[in-house]
Amino acid sequence: MMMKYEAVIIGGGPVGFMLASELAMAGVGTCVIERLEKPVPHSKALTLHPRTLELLEMRGILERFVSKGSKIPSGHFSMLDTRLDFSGLDTSCPYTLLLPQSKTEKLLEDHARSLGTEVFRGAEALAVTQNGEEVQTIFKDRDGSVRTITSKFAIGADGAGSTVRKQAKIEFPGTDSTVTAALGDVALLSPPPSGVLSLCTKEGGVMIVPLSPDRYRVVVISPYRTQTPKDVPVTEEELKADLLRICGTDFGLTDPSWLLDSYHDERHPAAEGLLRNTEAQTKLIDFTQAGLHLRSMMSELLAFPDVNRYVAGQISALDVRYEADRTMPPNRLNGARLPDMKLILSDGNSERLYSFLQNGTFVLLSLRQEADDHIEVKGLCTVTASLAEPNEKLRDVHTILIRPDGHVAWAVDASAPDCTQVIQKGISRWFSVTSRV
Template identity: 85%
Template sequence: MMMKYEAVIIGGGPVGFMLASELAMAGVGTCVIERLEKPVPHSKALTLHPRTLELLEMRGILERFVSKGSKIPTGHFSMLDTRLDFSGLDTSCPYTLLLPQSKTEKLLEDHARSLGTEVFRGAEALAVTENGEAVQTIFKDRDGSVRTITSKFAVGADGAGSTVRKQAKIEFPGTDSTVTAALGDVVLLSPPPSGVLSLCTKEGGVMIVPLSSDRYRVVVISPYRTQMPKDVPVTEKELRADLLRICGTDFGLTDPSWMSRFGNAARQAKRYRDGRIFLAGDAAHIHFPAGGQGLNVGLQDAMNLGWKLAAAIKGSAPSWLLDSYHDERHPAAEGLLRNTEAQTNLIDFTQAGLHLRSMMSELLAFPDVNRYVAGQISALDVRYEADRTMPPNRLNGARLPDMKLILSDGNSERLYSFLQNGTFVLLSLRQEADDHIEVKGLRTVTASLAEPNEKLRDVHTILIRPDGHVAWAVDASAPDCSEVIQKGISRWFSVTSRV
C-alpha cells in the first residue's frame, strides 16, 4: 500500500514526538513510525533542563510537564560536592525538572497526536531511500503488512543504532565504552534524609534521586566493576554491596523494577543531513549520561529542525536554511561530547583523582565559575553563528530570555506568548517603528520593556526565530535602520518553490 505524507519521522521517543509536534503545528502532514507497540515503562533520562523548559514554555505546554514533575534548583557536574546553582540564571525556568522520560514521552506523544500526527506503533522501518525529489520509506506494520510511504523529508530519531543513519551511509565516528556503570530503579526503605545523594570516595561513586514517593533511581560507579560488559545483568545483590561499601549502608534497597548497565561510548554523526534525510537525538550523537544532558540536547535538535523543515515544505524557506540545521546543531553536540568527556575523566577514585575532584569542587564555589558551568549544562549559553549578512550585534545568534512587554495599547504580555504558534516574531522596541509589515509567518509586535534590560538598551528591532534564538538585531543608532530591517526580513523570508 502506498501512502503519502509530507514528513516521516522514524522513532517515536521524546525527540521524534517533539519534532512531530513542531511540524504538525505548522500544518505539515506528519507521521511517526515506532518499533515498540507500547512505550517502555522505565526511563533512561530523568531531567529536563532550563533551556528545554523554555522551549516548552514557548509552545504553551510547560505546565503539563511541571505538574507531573519536581523542581530542583540545582544540577551537578561529575557528581562534585558543590552543586550547580540554576536559581540565579537569566531564565524564567531557573531549575531542573525531575520528570521520568516515560512521562515526558507520553506528554509529547499526546501533544503530537492532538495536533494531527499519525502514529504507527509496532512498525519497523525496513528501508529509507531518497531520489532527490522525495523519500521512500518502506516499513512493516504491526499486522505484518508491508507499506510504503512517499514523503518530502524523513528524519531518523531512532536512537543510537539508527536504521536511518545506516541506510543513508552517514558515518558515526567516535569511541567505544571504556567505563561502565550500573543503575537501578528501586525501593529504599531507609532513604537519604533529603531523598537526594551524590557521593564520591575511593570506594566509588553513588547518586540517588527520587522517582516517586517510595521509589528511587540509584546510580553506582564502582572502581571494581568499571570494565564489566554492558550485557552482564545488574543484580540487586550487586547494588546493595556497592552501596554498603561506598555509603556504609544499603538504604534498605529492595524491589528493583528496572536495572541496567551503561557505558561511556561517545559518537557523533559526521553530518546531520543527507539530501532529504535528517538525523536528530541519539541517532546523531551519543555520550556518557553525565549531567542528564542527552535527552535535552535531542529535544533542542527537534526544536531547531522542526520550523526549518516546515518552512521548506511550505515554500517560505531561503535556500540555505535546511543546511543551517547541521551548521548549528553539530557544534552544539560537539560541545556536549567535550563536556561529558570532561565529567567522565573527573570520575576518578584514585588519591590523585579525589584531590582533583576536591579542587574542582572548590572552583565551582566561585559564583562566576558556577554560573559558567551551569550555563553549559543548562544549554542556556548555546548560541548560533551570527547572520553575517547583517550588521554585527551582541544579540545575534543568542537565545532571548522571556520577558514582560508593555504593548502599544498599554496591555502587558510575556514575550514567549507570541511564539506559541511557531512563527517568527519581529519585536520593535521603538514606538515609531513600522508595525504594518506584513509577511506570512511573521508576527510584528511593537512594545517597550516592562523592566530595564542592559542587553537591549539601544536595540531598535529584533527578529526572533520560532525557537527563541535571535536571527538578527538592529540598534537604533545603526545607519539606515529601516533599510537594514527590510533587508533582514527579505534575507529570512526569501520565498522559494515548494520542495
C-alpha cells in the first residue's frame, strides 16, 4: 500500500513540531495532527534553558527565538534567594531565555512547515491501531468527518493524558503531583521596581516575571492551598489576597488573561534526573520554621561557586551525559555533550562547530590535519579542522563522531593504539560506509 506519510505525529506542541522538523531533515515524510485550530495564546512555559537553546543553535534557528525573548544570565532553584549563575557555564548559551511557550510553539511550527511538514489543525486523534506493519490513526477532522491515515509509525506527542499512550497501553509510572500552585498572566498597575520578583516567606512564595511591557506572570505557592485539587478554579481575588499577604501589596493586579488554572507539574519530562530535581525543589517549599531554616541553609550553600555550578548544570540541562558506546575504547568524551567551539578548517576559513549540525546529521570531526583519508558516508558530514582556541578537554583527540543532538557518540585519542582502525570500526558501527576515496 502506498503511504503518503511514513510517520504521523499526534500533537502539535513543542515536542511534536521539533520532532517533525528533525524527521523532515532526515527525509521522513511526516504530518502533524493537532487538536487545536490555532496555537493557544496563553503560555505554560516561559523559560528556555541553555541546553534547549544549544540545540536550536545547532539547527541554525536560535536567533529567531532570541530576537523575540529576553536573556537572563541566571535561573532559580526552588525560588531560593541565591540565583543560579549560568553566565560561567561552558556553553555558547550561558543564559535562560524568557519566551512565552506560545511564541516557541509558533516558531517551531513555522520551522517544521518550512521543511515540508504537513499540519492538520483542528484535527483530534480518536484512536490508533496497529495492523501488522501498518498503523492506522483515526481522527476527527475540523469539519467533523472521521478520517484514517495509514503510516508506518504513529508518534504520541500529545502531552499529559496522551491518547496515544493509552491506546498503546503504555503505563504512566509517574507519581501524582504533591503541590498545587496558582498561576495568572495579568496586568500589574504597580509592578515590582525591576519587574521581577522572587520572594518566599512563611506566608508563602511568589514569583513575578514580565511577559511583555504590560503583562506579567504571577505564580503563588501558598501554604494554605498546596493541597487544593487542581480543578478548583483560581479567582482574581484569591491571587490578590495571596500577594497582599505575602508581599504586603497586590501590585495593582488586574485583567487576568487565562481562565486561571493551577500550576501542575505533570508535564515535566519523564527524565528521572529532572524529576528528582523538581521533587527536591518542591520539598524545599516548606513554610514551617524548620523548613525556612533549611531554605536559608540551602541558599547559603548555593553561594559556594562549586555548588552553584553543580545545581546550575542540572537546571540548565547542560550536565546531561549519555552512556558511552561500550563497543568503543573508553574516552572521557564518550556520551558527553560537546559545547560549540570555533574551528579553523583545512582551507583556512573559520567556522563554528554547531553550524555543521544544522541539517541534523552526524558530524565526523577530525582534529588532525594530517588525517588525509576522506570518508564519504551517507548521512555523515565530515569535517577536518583544528581548534581555533586551546581546549584542554580535546587536547589529545584525533577524531570525534558527534551525534545530531551534539553529544559525542565516540572520540578517539591520537595516542590510541590502532587509531585509524578504531575510527573505521566506530564509523561502520553507526553507518554503512558507501565509499572511501
